[in-house]
Amino acid sequence: MKSGFLEKLVARLDRVEPGEVQQIVTRLIHEKGFLEKVFEALQEGVIVLDPQGRIGFVNRAASGFFGLDPEKAEGQPLASQVRGLDWETLGRPGRTISRDLEVFYPENRFLNFYLAPIDGGAETGETLGYVMLVRDLTSSRAEAEETLESERLNALTLLAAGVAHEIGNPLNSLDIHLQLLGRKLRKLPPGERKPLEEHLATARGEIQRLDGILKQFLHAVRPTLPRRERQDLHAVLHETLRLLEPELETRKIRVELDLAQGMPQAEIDGGQFQQVFYNLLRNAYQALSGESGRIAIRSRFNDYEYVISIEDNGSGISPEHMGAIFEPYRTTKTSGSGLGLLIVRRIIREHGGEISIESEEDRGTRVIIHLPRAERTVRLLGSPETMIEVD
DSSP: OTTHHHHHHHHTGGGGGGHHHHHHHHHHHHHHHHHHHHHHHSEEEEEEEEEBEEEEOOOOOHHHHHHHOOHHHTSSSSHSTTTTTOOHOOOOOTOEEEEEEEEEEESSSEEEEEEEEEEETTTOOOEEEEEEEEEEEEHHHHHHHHHHHHHHHHHHHHHHHHIIIIIIIHHHHHHHHHHHHHHHHSSSHHHHHHHHHHHHHHHHHHHHHHHHHHHHHHHHHHHOOOOOOOEEEHHHHHHHHHHHHHHHTTTTTTEEEOOOTTOOEEEEEEEHHHHHHHHHHHHHHHTTTTTTEEEEEEEEESSSSSEEEEOOOSSSOOOOTTTTTTTTTTSSSOOOOOHHHHHHHHHHHTTTTTEEEEEETTTTEEEEEEESSSSSSOOOOSSOOOOOOOO
């Protein structure tokens, strides 16, 4: 439709024949329907606003981004339909705006909108309204974060090589010299030997602690290929619990097992998954206090994946810490390297799986491992199988 068509039509409406009016109305309806179909086909959101910021049209994509009902939204102020937008700030004549916006309903999305005025042209000099174009940046933002994480891990890998060389060799040398000192101390009289042996034991203990931190750091950042074999995930879990049993009993922590019967073996690196369970279980019982501590371990499986959850009723994780929970050296514990969850996620991802964490302060934390099955069975129609649930 040409610019000024409606103005010219109104100016000569009294001279238009009834038949011609019908043709004009039919043309307007046709062009309106055509434009709406074009807007509805776009993946970008389109919102048309009047000069006061009231919604005149919203396409399907924009409705999905902001959780709007197009019929109810029409005629309503934009600020009342989209939280965080102040029309007094946005709706200034002659001004074009590009801005990022995060929305949490109906889904958490990162959006960018472009707001431009619709000018009436030189004849009127007025702003007839505004058009808002909305793009979904959620996936591109996730890709950028993944790239950033990869670059960070590459930097940490280079740092790990330097740390291993600069710290590992001196630690080995110190340990050897302390062993030599220990041999000489055994030749001294018992009265002189005892206090020196205590200092020596402290020094050797600190060296072992530093060596453990170094190894944990290297495990976290050094790329490793899992040596996969068909193993029973439940057997690996039971072995890990056996190793932690003395500490769990000392803390009087109750462990509840609800494991799926008949779960097939998985193609995993047993040693790496023992490390996964060890880290997650330690995190769980370190978050517990008192004699009411409980850890619930559940498993289920279907044709496509294994799912294992480890849940505690401990202190939980605050919202401000959840956003950085997988970052290296970020920990809420008074002691610890902050590398445990980084190691866990890396191992699970190297097996093609994913990890998710749900937590509520003072209520507890639930960690869920999703691990794909290497072999998928054929599902026959007429004999549907149901997932084995544990909840």
